[in-house]
Amino acid sequence: MDYSQMELYLKAVGDHNRMLILKYLMKEALCICEFTELLDMTQPAISQHMRKLKAAELVMEEKRGRWTIWSLNTRHPQYPILLHLLSLLPEPERTIESLAAEGKRVICE
Amino acid sequence: MDYSQMELYLKAVGDHNRMLILKYLMKEALCICEFTELLDMTQPAISQHMRKLKAAELVMEEKRGRWTIWSLNTRHPQYPILLHLLSLLPEPERTIESLAAEGKRVICE
DNA sequence: TTATTATATAAGCAAATACTTATCGATAGC
DNA sequence: GCTATCGATAAGTATTTGCTTATATAATAA
Known part of the structure; x- marks a missing residue:
C-alpha cells in the first residue's frame, strides 16, 4: 500500500459520521434511507459519505430495485x-430497533 | 476510545507527510531540523505537524539544549x-544516510 | 402514462487543513 | 553583554472537507 492509498483509507475512516456508518455496517447491510434516520442527516450527505467510503474500497453497494444496499x-x-x-x-446509541420503537422503521422492501 | 479521540488519532496519522515523519521515527528519534531536510519542508511546517502528532499523543518531545528530540x-x-x-x-527514499552523502547531515549537537 | 420513491449529482458555502512568511523566545557560544 | 541557532507561534492564503439546497436519474406504483 502506498502513501496515497493509506491516506485515502485513513481519511475515509477518520470521520465521526463515517465511523458510525461503518459501525452499523458491522452488524448488517443497510440502505441510504436507513442511515438518514440513524445519523439524522440528509440523504445527499449520506450518499456523499458512501462515495468516500467506496473510493477507499471499504464498502460495497448492491442495487436492489430502487434501493442500494451497502455492506x-x-x-x-x-x-x-x-x-x-x-x-x-x-x-x-441509536439503533434500527430504537427507531422502530419510535415508529420510524424504514422498511426498504 | 471515543469517536472524537479516534478521529483525532486517524486524522493525525492520515496525512502523507506525517506518515513519513512517523516512519522515520520508527528508526530513530529526530529533531525538527532533521525533518526539514528529510521532507524538504520549512521548519514551521514541521513544527505544526509535530504539534498535531503530539495532540494525538503519538509522539513525545524531549528538550535537549536548543534542540527538541522527538520520538x-x-x-x-x-x-x-x-x-x-x-x-x-x-x-x-530519502534517509539520514542519503542526506549525509549530499553533505547535508544535520549534526544536532 | 403519471406520480412517487430512493438515490445520485451539482452548486454553493462555512469551517478545517496544510502550507507560507514574519516574528518571538530560549539556549549556546563568543 | 551580543549574536547565531533551534524551535514555537502568529497571521495570511489556497485547497479540501462536510455539509446544505436544488435538481436529475431510475425504478416502482397507480
Missing part, C-alpha cells in the same frame, strides 16, 4: 484492521 | 496498531 467490503486487505479499530469504539 | 510514544494504547499500519508503507 462492508470484507475482501479488503486491511479489513481485519478496520474491524479492530471499530471494535475500540462504543456502540451507537 | 514515538511507545506507551500509547494503540501503538501496536500504529506500527502495523506503518509497516504497510514503503521505506522513504
